[in-house]
Amino acid sequence: MQGLMQDWPLTCDKIITHAKINHPEREIVSRQVDGSITRTNYGEVHDQARKLSSALQKRGIKLGDRIGTMAWNNARHLETWYGLIGIGAIYHTLNPRLFPEQLKYIVTHADDRMIFLDLTFVSLLETNQSAMPGVQNFVIMCARAEMPETTLRGALCYEDLIDEGDGDVHWGGFDENTACGLCYTSGTTGNPKGVLYSHRSNMLIGMTAAMGGALGATGSDVCLMVVPMFHANAWALTFTGPMAGMKLVMPGPMMDGKSIYELLEGEKCSFSAAVPTVWLMLLNYLEESGNKLPHLSRVLIGGSACPRAIMETFDKDYGVQVIHAWGMTETSPLGTVSHIEPEIAHLPYEEQLSYRLKQGKPPLIVEMKITDDAGADLPRDGQAYGTLKVRGPAISKAYFGGEGGDILDEDGWFDTGDVASIDPLGYMQITDRSKDVIKSGGEWISSIDLENAAVGHPAAAECAVIGMPHPKWDERPLLIVVLKDGETATAQNFKDFLVGKIAKWWMPDDVVFVDDIPHGPTGKISKLDLRKTFKDYVLPTV
């Protein structure tokens, strides 16, 4: 027997329409490429998006077409997403930090028909456009007066394009499983692979992220959306924001500590989301300037493990609650969230912190388990660690174009490539990426745990750990450190600092100091590049 409820497909056009009807005046504040601040609201974003949809339709863009966006977080970028979504075209976010070869590959692989870009990226795309023959128009997201001289093919000014439209367009009306957005993983091996979100999966992840057990988003929140829209589906905030009616503050290209502080303070932000590197820059700025964070109540940290020092400093010095979360492009991306649940609420601070520093528990729409190398399930005892597998309605079942073949096992589980444990309370903890874990004497050392312990050293700005070959132990850890400006420290200082914070046999065999640690396109430490840099290095213990 079928239920007698209405057939109301979960298509994402309904999100911005809801925002237009129910909280049209709520603001979207954007930092532009030139540093200036502009303001609009959900009502205007909706109207602009409808005009854009009709302009695109007149130019022949239709259901299923892929359109690239290479842009910072700003209101025009949001309008573009919804303008595409409404008519069933697909936003394809392009990460400007990708190597040109990867960029050319993904634009061609996705067969993008147009690319929307911020002024910042004009010359990058001018240089590479000849390898993107399928792109008919490059739309520069600027005001008419800012339109530059450019050799970009079919160059259009965003404002002119919008004016071609009249807003008379039919949105939605297609199946909720229709493709909605495309984001390529930055994959350290092989070509990037396209993760293709559906309207249904975006709607579900947006609602899931809004829940109290996740971000707890409400219309009273002011959200500084630092996580770039080109990173892992913008952590669902482009959907959660207009669903919940959060005022959104978009930082554009400026993500240094001072600029982030100015927006947090100036716009009275209550909530924000970013990777640990951004928070480290902010905390360093606050330490130097002596400024405080009177309005901020909580921050979401994910993308890499949250170091203990960040959580403690936010807690103790600024009264800001850190919500640690794990996810990946393939999980839309919210996979787990770490919250203080009743079972740990009574624990002393240090003990509670050890739970909060784990990556946390999955929401309803994510199932999770760990398995050994043979694929057998491992116990949830907090001790056993193995391959982390997930499944659910907002998790990839294949990559765009069938690249990579079958990515699910026969029971529908997706192998995340992460190694993790799950404790009896259900909190998952990432040990490492499976390829970064250090195999020493048949046991595993977590490079993440070592990095997080080492970065607590007062002189450390950033730390990375990689496994180096060792004839007796197979691999041993090498700690690589960037010191804060003006600080000095020796290898022995770091080793002394780590005593008591890590298992004895985890002690790095050496500590080296560098000016800079390489990062990948989504801001994560690039272990691949570090391994290349240190390929001829020999540990003193060899």
Ligand code: AMP
């Ligand atoms: P991406 O698809 O680029 O977002 O990368 C996803 C990967 O980032 C995951 O598979 C993890 O290895 C890593 N990651 C994301 N969040 C966390 C976290 N909170 N702690 C540790 N690793 C994380």
